[in-house]
Amino acid sequence: MSDTGPEGTAPRAASVGRAGPRPAAAGAGQERAGIRLARPDVGEAELAAVADVLATGQLTMGPQVEAFEAGLAHAVGTAEAVAVSSGTAAIHLALLALGIGEGDEVIVPAYTFPATANAVELCRGRAVLVDVDPETFLARPELVAEAVTRRTRAVLAVHLFGRPVEWEELQTAVPQEVVLLEDAAGALGATYRGTSCGALGLMGCLSFHPRKIVTTGEGGAVTTDEAELAGAVRRLRHHGITAGGFDIPAPGLNYRLADVLCALGIPQLERLDALLDARERVAGWYTERLEPLVGTPGASEGDRHGWQAYVVTLDRRDEALAGLRAEGIEAQIGTYAVNRLSAYRDRGAFPGADAAFARALALPFAATLTEDDVDRVTTALARFV
Numbered sequence: 171m172s173d174t175g176p177e178g179t180a181p182r183a184a185s186v187g188r189a190g191p192r193p194a195a196a197g198a199g200q201e202r203a204g205i206r207l208a209r210p211d212v213g214e215a216e217l218a219a220v221a222d223v224l225a226t227g228q229l230t231m232g233p234q235v236e237a238f239e240a241g242l243a244h245a246v247g248t249a250e251a252v253a254v255s256s257g258t259a260a261i262h263l264a265l266l267a268l269g270i271g272e273g274d275e276v277i278v279p280a281y282t283f284p285a286t287a288n289a290v291e292l293c294r295g296r297a298v299l300v301d302v303d304p305e306t307f308l309a310r311p312e313l314v315a316e317a318v319t320r321r322t323r324a325v326l327a328v329h330l331f332g333r334p335v336e337w338e339e340l341q342t343a344v345p346q347e348v349v350l351l352e353d354a355a356g357a358l359g360a361t362y363r364g365t366s367c368g369a370l371g372l373m374g375c376l377s378f379h380p381r382k383i384v385t386t387g388e389g390g391a392v393t394t395d396e397a398e399l400a401g402a403v404r405r406l407r408h409h410g411i412t413a414g415g416f417d418i419p420a421p422g423l424n425y426r427l428a429d430v431l432c433a434l435g436i437p438q439l440e441r442l443d444a445l446l447d448a449r450e451r452v453a454g455w456y457t458e459r460l461e462p463l464v465g466t467p468g469a470s471e472g473d474r475h476g477w478q479a480y481v482v483t484l485d486r487r488d489e490a491l492a493g494l495r496a497e498g499i500e501a502q503i504g505t506y507a508v509n510r511l512s513a514y515r516d517r518g519a520f521p522g523a524d525a526a527f528a529r530a531l532a533l534p535f536a537a538t539l540t541e542d543d544v545d546r547v548t549t550a551l552a553r554f555v
């Protein structure tokens with residue numbers, strides 16, 4: 171299984187990284203190397219950090235976890251960050267910490283990576299799908315309002331591909347007792363009106379999958395200002411064992427993130443601003459070229475997009491996907507319409523999610539992409555508009 175999928179998102183088909191060394195310009199008879207879907211920006215600093223941990227012999231439950239968590243809390247602007255083994259684990263534990271269980275409803279966008287809905291159902295709650303705007307890919311607040319029932323405990327707001335949710339609209343759409351949680355899997359670095367994604371809801375859930383701005387291979391975190399919730403997540407990620415004790419008041423899991431992986435994340439976190447600037451630059455090159463041709467992504471005025479992925483919309487998506495891949499350009503679908511998956515087929519009609527699923531195309535995207543790479547991708551894509 172390759173690691174470009176979810177957020178990965180789509181079927182895990184394409185790969186992360188560059189397909190071998192590439193000539194500056196391909197001459198006659200010279201085959202051009204492919205452009206991969208994503209490439210983590212890791213190098214010497216990460217290698218040294220990992221080597222240091224290996225040398226200590228303590229690969230898990232050591233000091234790197236705390237250091238990574240402190241860096242995350244600082245970056246997001248929350249009092250607490252708890253590192254866990256994936257973004258999926260972060261969502262699962264946030265829901266368990268809230269006590270979501272049988273009979274509880276949690277509102278989830280119909281167009282998202284399925285982990286958002288799966289985590290709710292695995293807590294024995296019900297994922298209530300709401301439709302999305304097929305241009306922004308975000309849940310429509312008026313439909314969120316309509317979906318609220320007396321069983322609604324929470325909304326899992328997804329900043330999909332790094333675009334911040336219209337938070338104030340969402341807040342006014344639901345009664346105060348409904349908890350707002352963030353699936354900020356792809357939104358580390360993104361801001362809504364100056365506040366970081368991950369610090370907007372009661373808890374934020376981050377992912378460090380290789381298509382994310384900061385990667386630990388696999389990894390995630392729950393961010394929150396609430397010490398009690400952070401404590402609950404810490405217990406739940408470590409079998410339910412109480413801090414410093416030997417008791418298990420309620421059963422938990424092993425969702426810990428190893429020290430060696432936290433060490434990999436720390437140098438990336440330290441250059442988060444630079445990584446986001448670089449991704450913004452690449453997104454700008456794409457938008458300059460593609461705005462007249464296809465639907466291009468962006469954030470609302472005053473917000474900062476997290477640029478987890480660069481996802482355009484077009485009618486001939488399937489042809490474009492096949493055409494780009496035939497040229498060695500690893501494009502991918504955007505993400506899933508959850509309502510089309512067998513496990514969720516009974517949840518109603520979601521034309522916005524269906525349209526997004528049919529029309530969204532993720533283009534190769536990484537901080538290290540060159541303007542030549544972008545030219546090559548956009549020239550190939552222009553044939554399908």
Ligand SMILES: Cc1ncc(COP(=O)(O)O)c(C=O)c1O
Binds near residue numbers: 175257285286355356
């Ligand atoms: C919106 C969204 N939520 C949740 C996840 C799950 O994160 P992970 O792959 O780290 O489990 C992903 C990503 O891959 C995602 O894109």
